[in-house]
Amino acid sequence: MKTNIIILLILASFLTFQSCSKDAPTPEVDQEEVSSATLTFTEVEAEKHDDHFHYHEIKNPEVETVEFTGNNFLPPVGAHLHLEVGKSYRFNLKVKDFAGRESQQTFIDRADQHFAFLLGAPTGSISAEYSDKTADGKAANVGVSGYINVLKASNSFNFRYVMRHLNPGVKQTINPKTDIFNTEFNKFGGANDLDLKVEIHLVEEDHEGH
């Protein structure tokens, strides 16, 4: 019996020597999450060169900005952007992580897996091209920044900016000239890193009101 007790004590001692309680939890700063996003449309001057445009800054440009915050990344109540027909705008995306740091560059750093789709505008009402550059100066074709040319007026529509995190190999199947407005973006396998929605109204010059 004495032997049994000794053996049981040896077994029980394992319980004692092992760590029997949890570590104090460490708060993580979520690297992948985005706490807020801002889309800014700044008026620029477009200069046509054959089949493409060159864009130039202008003085006192018209600037439209909308911030998406909160649980569901909603714009402020009643947010409504006016973009004028015949004008061109440079758009920029800014996102902040859960520590409040700007992190839109991370999309460009992983350009092989990211592409933004611009959805909701009536067909033929706008044209767009992306201007992101990788660290070595090459076209990144991501859509963190780019240009929009307003071609014709339209009723208000829900503009949707979808930043797609694409599965390996999918980016090569995207044509950055023709797929920017592709409503079947779900066919490009991956997940939506951002899905921002705001009402936009394409208006003639000197339009007033909503």
Place this chain on the structure above:
Amino acid sequence: MLKYVWTVLVLFIINNANAQTNSTQYIKGIVLDENSKAIFGANISISELQLNTSSDIHGDFRFKVVEGHQHLILKVSALGYETFEQPIHAEPDHLIKIVLRNSTESIDAVSITALKEEQKTAIKAKLNQEQIEETKGKLSAEIFSKLSGVSILNTGHSVAKPVIHGLHSNRIILLNNGVKQEGQQWGMEHAPEMDPFAADEFEVIKGAQAVRYGADALGGVLIAKANQIDPSKINGRADLIAQSNGRGAIANLQVQGGINSIPALAWKVQGSGKKLGDSKTPNYYLGNTGSEEINFSGTLQYRKDNKFIEAYYSRFATELGVFYGAHIGSIEDIYARIENGEPFEKYDFSYKINAPKQNVSHQLGKLKYQQELKNGLQLEAQYSWQQNHRQEYDMRRAVSDNVPMSDMVLTTQQLEVILRSKSHSIGLNAGNQVNNNISGTGTTPIIPNYDNYSVGLFGIHQFQLNKWILEAGWRYDYRYFDAAGYRYKYTEAQQSVPQQYLLEDNRSFHNFSGSIGAAYVIDPTWQYKSSLGLAWRAPTANELYSDGVHHAAAIYEIGNLDLKAEQGLKWVHSISHKSDNIAITADLFGQVIHNYIYAAPNPDSVRQTIRGTFPVFSYSQNNAIFYGADLQFDWKINSTIQYSLQGSLVRAKNTSTDTYLPYIPSDRIQNSIQWYYTENKGYVKLGHQFVARQIQYEEASDYVAPPSSYNLFNAYITQPLNINKQQLNISFAVENLFNNSYKDYMDRFRYYAHRPGRNFILSVNYKF
């Protein structure tokens, strides 16, 4: 081409069958104790013929064998008696009388023997040796699914969880070499972390077995165990398996024996490895579905006088890719894939395993001590330690894909002490579990750090009345749970950064469990069993505290701190018949679960994260009922041909809402015909499986209706070759013979892709 193969095989079978003569020779015997009293339930096996049976209430047993004088090794074992293992000369109509002596040293060399003895009334099914050999190299869940009443829940091709009567994860228990396996089994995409090569036997107990095994055993218990080691000789086996689908190979080597200078000591070492690339459906490769495994284990057994000591250690490590096409971020994505019917993106074959992927290692160690005490008492003590390290990787943006999104270490210790007499057992079970999230993932963990302390006291009592064996059990469990982890406070108010806070919570659960069972020997060929068990389980950490995206389901899960313990009452009836040529087992079960926990959609609520906009699911609980039946039928048509049929049926409903529960296996049957074309156990087997469409589901409760029914055909041929005293087996199998394109309701990736297509498997097995 294939139809001609079938025709040739069928003709070959018929031709050969006609050429055979029926055997009528039996090996008959009786198992007695030293007082010439019959021993009921003794295990009798003949390994050469892969025959196994047990003695009836009169101690009688018999095997049907081929005609002629036979030199065979007969093994007879029963709890409390020395194992008999000797060559015998079987002559027609001779009765072998086996007297087992009371044991003073081999009371219970393997714990399962004791478990069987404690649970004579439990309803069980066990794989035979041929089935085990046929499934070498498979995932553990795939092996268990060959048992009647057990099915699989898949997450793609590389992750499979066993399901007993519609219940899985924390509602069933897996006993891995006598130790209750503790991994992160709450996750539907978390497969059991065990190497099937380390086990020699696979068994299911279908009743609610909480009394013996503690909380969580609502659905039943799966048992994987190794045979006893014979220290008198060195032997082992080597397996090499190559398969076409995945273009990979699996290897296993195990050696066991003793040491001449320490005759009481036996040892065993075993190691296995696996490398598979992307698997393929009939029409396309499933990108990033490769897997790798490196596993090893070691056992030491020491027997002296009336003592038995065992030390066991195993390490399982796997890296497995998660199908690229399941990387989705919204319901829109799921619907787009469902409409397309197959993945949009197609990949060439590759062995590379990229994010998303899982890296999991599981270590298990145990120390076991048994001793025969005075007055016929037996003492058993077992301490076990497990450490499960799970890392899950995803395609990231801000940091490298090599930084895990989830990095958890779960450490579990269990101590169990059991005192047994001939008819009674009393046990004490204590456990400690610690879950820690490793920092540096850059992601708030989905479950917090926690401690889980548990203690249980149980007793099992047996009574024998003529042809009846009655068994009753009771158990009391207490569990204390202490959790802490950071969470985000999401509010509807517009704010740029969600606020983080420390969630601290502790709670306790306690519960009584009970069981009663009966076994009735109707006659030597018919037996009836009934088992009624009350089991419970405490809510798991994810059900209480989860707060994050469940990627594979494209939902955002939120735990519920108000959850109470689940309680289930399961009643299983089983009637079995075993005669010379026919064996039938029919099981009928019903189970009510009070406070059944499930994730329910939170209407009109969505949460946007960097990975998309997900519907919010919150954990809730209702009452549920499960019922159904299993059938196993084996028919020896003649001495060379046998037919097997297996079927199962499960129904499950949420009785509070009168709705069907999701992810319940649909009705299925599988049958096979097997022809022994040589006298040394070479055989051909043709198998068929039919899985019906699941029609017991709620409209609009899923993204898409359950997939259609399907039929699968498989073929297997094995040829043993004797080289001196060693045996070389060469086997060839074809799975999904006709390369059917199908989806399975129990595959959580059925929204995105089909199940794998045809697979050729060549196995070489050398036993020395």
